[in-house]
Amino acid sequence: MPRIVITSDVHLGITSLPRVQKLVKDIAAQKPDAVAIAGDIGEGVENISIVLEEFASLNIPVAACAGNHDVWNIDKKHPSEVLWERTLPEIARTTGTVWLEDEILIVHGVAIVGTIGWYDYSAQDPAYKASDEENWRRKGEFDADAWMCDWPWNDIEFCRMIEPGFRERLKQAQDNPDVGRIIVVSHSPIFEGQIRRKPNNKKWGFSNAYYGNLNFGKIVAEFEKVTHAYAGHTHAGMEGKMDIKGHPVNVVTLNSQYDDPVYIVIEV
Numbered sequence: 001m002p003r004i005v006i007t008s009d010v011h012l013g014i015t016s017l018p019r020v021q022k023l024v025k026d027i028a029a030q031k032p033d034a035v036a037i038a039g040d041i042g043e044g045v046e047n048i049s050i051v052l053e054e055f056a057s058l059n060i061p062v063a064a065c066a067g068n069h070d071v072w073n074i075d076k077k078h079p080s081e082v083l084w085e086r087t088l089p090e091i092a093r094t095t096g097t098v099w100l101e102d103e104i105l106i107v108h109g110v111a112i113v114g115t116i117g118w119y120d121y122s123a124q125d126p127a128y129k130a131s132d133e134e135n136w137r138r139k140g141e142f143d144a145d146a147w148m149c150d151w152p153w154n155d156i157e158f159c160r161m162i163e164p165g166f167r168e169r170l171k172q173a174q175d176n177p178d179v180g181r182i183i184v185v186s187h188s189p190i191f192e193g194q195i196r197r198k199p200n201n202k203k204w205g206f207s208n209a210y211y212g213n214l215n216f217g218k219i220v221a222e223f224e225k226v227t228h229a230y231a232g233h234t235h236a237g238m239e240g241k242m243d244i245k246g247h248p249v250n251v252v253t254l255n256s257q258y259d260d261p262v263y264i265v266i267e268v
């Protein structure tokens with residue numbers, strides 16, 4: 001039974017380097033077989049590289065997906081499109097990190113399958129459901145991605161673009177006879193149980209559009225080897241259970257905060 005650590009929303013640049021180093025030291029003390037980082041690694045390419053180098057010092061397999069902050073064009077010299085397509089996978093390669101948008105990590109029969117899991121407005125509170133057009137137009141009221149992420153795709157287009165690869169990686173894990181279980185790691189929450197709801201709070205309910213992708217959860221639910229799903233992004237710790245093809249699945253959103261990233265240890 002491998003021991004796997006999941007962490008998320010490290011945010012080096014907002015979080016201090018000593019705090020990140022403490023996180024890595026604490027994780028090392030857990031003696032895991034592998035680590036997965038559910039995105040929002042750092043603010044800007046230098047910080048992202050430093051975080052992945054710190055994790056590489058653990059000398060165990062490390063897998064990561066991007067978060068929305070990781071594709072921000074912070075210095076106006078790193079367009080989001082280039083970060084997404086070339087720079088982030090390259091940083092992963094040079095630090096020996098498994099880039100979950102491109103590949104899966106298998107550790108002792110457990111597959112870690114991941115994606116940035118960008119939001120497609122499907123997590124918006126049904127009581128305040130708006131059109132795709134309105135959600136796109138009003139994003140800046142709720143989320144800095146509206147001006148920090150400058151790639152050419154709108155949210156729906158981007159989700160459509162990454163969905164086939166995510167499905168393919170899940171299928172690859174499901175079809176692999178050496179894989180007994182699948183752990184899903186996404187930056188955005190993808191299951192209802194990972195999303196914090198505040199009934200009768202219009203601002204919150206509307207803004208949930210930018211904090212989840214339930215359609216990706218529906219895709220995951222097609223794969224019966226999935227036993228755990230972890231997300232970050234909202235910094236609003238949640239823990240729930242759901243049923244996939246008759247067996248229980250733990251669904252969690254990590255409770256990482258700025259300057260206080262957390263981790264979870266599981267044995268599966």
Ligand SMILES: [Fe+2]
Pocket residue numbers: 009011040067069232233234235
């Ligand atoms: Fe975050």
Ligand SMILES: [Fe+2]
Pocket residue numbers: 040067068069187232233234
């Ligand atoms: Fe995020």
